[in-house]
Amino acid sequence: MRHEPVPLTRQLGMYAYRGHTVLEFRGEIDIVAATEIGPYLDQATGRTGARVVIDLRPAEFFDCSGLRLLYRARVRVLERGGQLHLVCTQPLTLRVFRVTGLARLLPPQPSLDAALARSEAASGSL
Secondary structure, three states: OOOOOEEEOOOOOEEEEEEEEEEEEOEOOOOOHHHHHHHHHHHHOOOOOEEEEEOOOOOOEHHHHHHHHHHHHHHHHHHHEEEEEOOOOOOHHHHHHHHHOOHHHEEEEEEEEHHHHHHHHHOOOO
């Protein structure tokens, strides 16, 4: 069951799904959006054991500012013993992830359920 995201900014919505905090990036994720999204992302990734999914499916544009957000979120979550998953289906964004190597560090999945199945498999809960 998917819940409607609570809008935090014009480019960011948040909701809970199967014990994870889902941050849904929307529209154009550029330097302006990254500045607005950053504090919310830091809050979600700053808790010990945070379980976060970043859903980029509604994002229409994603530049290096967005890459910095994802890398920072990954570092913060891992430092605190949590989990971070990425959902993305946009071909151009996926290509950028492959070219930059981010796809190896944070493998994108095609859906929330696929991302969480990966999480459950990693923890042995499947």
